Structures are given as structure tokens and as C-alpha cells.
Amino acid sequence: MAALLEAETIAPEQVRHHYLSRQLTMSxxxxxxxxxxxxxxALARRLHIV
Incomplete structure (x- = not known):
């Protein structure tokens, strides 16, 4: 999860709209x-999963 959070600080739009980041968070x-x-x-809320 730390890698995904770090990636979000660098490219938030990319993480929020990428299929894999959403799938990882749901799992x-x-x-x-x-x-x-x-x-x-908080990550799930930002990705609009919950």
C-alpha cells in the first residue's frame, strides 16, 4: 500500500483513474x-470505491 500512496503523491490523477490501483485497493x-x-x-474514498 505504501507504494501506491507514494505514487499518488507523484501522479494523483494516474493513480485515481488506473484500473489496477482500484483493483488493489478493493482487494x-x-x-x-x-x-x-x-x-x-481514505485511499478508497479518493478512488471513489466506497
């Missing part, structure tokens, strides 16, 4: 037991 959320971390939840 991370699905694997979480319980509530996702604040960083993961």
Missing part, C-alpha cells in the same frame, strides 16, 4: 478483518 479492503485502516479507507 486490500476485502482481505481486512474488521474495519480497514484509516489510510486504506
Amino acid at each position: 486490500w479492503i476485502r482481505r481486512q478483518k474488521g474495519k480497514p485502516s484509516f489510510q486504506l479507507a
